Amino acid sequence: MSNDDIQEFVIDCITDPENRDKQAALDKWLQESEENRVLYAEIKRIWDIAETVPSTPFNKTEGWDLLSQHITGTPVKVRKMSGWWRAAAVLVPLCIVAAAWWQYSGREHKESEWMNFVAQGAEKDSLLLPDGSKVYAKPGTILAYNKQRVVKLEKGEAFFKVVQDEKTRFVVQMKTAEVTVLGTSFNITVDSTLTDVAVWDGKVSMARKDGETIVLKEGEMGRLDKGSLNKMTGNYAYRCGWANGYLIFENEEAGVVAAILSKYYHVNFTIADSLVKKRITVRFRNMSFEEVQTVLAEVLDK
Amino acid sequence: MLQDGFNISAEQANEGLRNHNVDVFRQIYLAYSEELFLLASRWVKDEHLAKDLVHNLFVHLWEKGGSLTITGNVRHYLFRAITNRCLNELKRRSRFVSEDLLQWQADPSSLNEISDYILLQKELINHLQGLAPRCREIFMMSRVQGLDPSEIASKLGITLNTVYFQLAVALKYLRTHMKGKKG
Structure with a gap:
């Protein structure tokens, strides 16, 4: 196996832990050499570390802004509002908004008006x-x-x-x-x-x-x-893509995909005649045209 | 031990805090806040709470700066401080305290290991930005949201093979990029 193949093999085994055949093959391969075990440990470590990555990235700039508000000038103690005041702080503006809305909407148009x-x-x-x-x-x-x-x-x-x-x-x-x-x-x-x-x-x-x-x-x-x-x-x-930014193609002819992408990105997007009839499954969301081109090239190449 | 990329000595930190030097304080915040957030998230398993705890720790450093003395490694000092805060908060809320958190308390030498882990994780998060958006999305769905490859496939309307393929692309990329910086 070439270096790339080995990597592919290990990744395949890690991502599919339920598959016994793969796990057996993996065990056998791990027995073969220390080198194999090191490679495996490396990839497995990345795989495991990724599991505890927070779902939203930490924003340092935002955090610092918040903190600097807190510390500018003399250190200020933030007093906690008591329960009643906190409720009032939320409810009073809500009531005002609601009242304004009633007045406004009542005047604006009747229920059935078009x-x-x-x-x-x-x-x-x-x-x-x-x-x-x-x-x-x-x-x-x-x-x-x-x-x-x-x-x-x-x-x-x-x-x-x-x-x-x-x-x-x-x-x-x-x-x-x-x-x-x-x-x-x-x-x-x-x-x-x-x-x-x-x-x-x-x-x-x-x-x-x-x-x-x-x-x-x-x-x-x-x-x-x-x-x-x-x-x-x-x-x-994909018909909804122009509005919500998702472009999804399932088992669609590459020619059709190219036509829709051309319309969406306002460019003339063509693909080789030999590939026009090839059916592909691919999904984009809010990607730049360059990114879309790269992904598509990858998919068509397979 | 991994490279810091940033180093501030305990003396510099102490002096900055004592004098309420905003520049030094800002440097410390920018250098360590993300790591502290990752560590806190690991302990309390609640990202909002983790964010608040990091914020509160820095408020405390600012307000009590004059009376605090950081000894040894600044990172380790902060790691210990945030871990204690996490532990107290978990106890206050009568929440479950994990084994490894308790073990960490009993055996401070495990700090190096945790520190490595957090720095590696920070690096991984950085490199995630280098993945193609679709590839990153699939990788995050698999790892962070814990979805099975088959669930991802049906959710995104793509084939199972595509999911495996993209996961492999992601791992390969991460491994190549994170390898060079080890040791």
């Missing part, structure tokens, strides 16, 4: 709905919403991140279809002929206006095309 929204900007626009759900919309998207978790999507493309509310369904109405959820995220594209609904997480029910309904799960996409409603095969989670 508010219109047209998405602006170059890349995407966002909107916070009264229930706390969030909408990302591509420029030119037109929609209307009310305070009862109903949105009318006229045209365009929008990603919905719906907050959970077991009691009230969240509904998106379109000309020919309707989507109903409790709390999930999904993407809708509406143009003159097609309505596509791609689900990021949770469950979404998609219905044709005259009744037929399909239920879509994570990664699935429903399409309403000239009156026929179908569940598409494949994973369509």
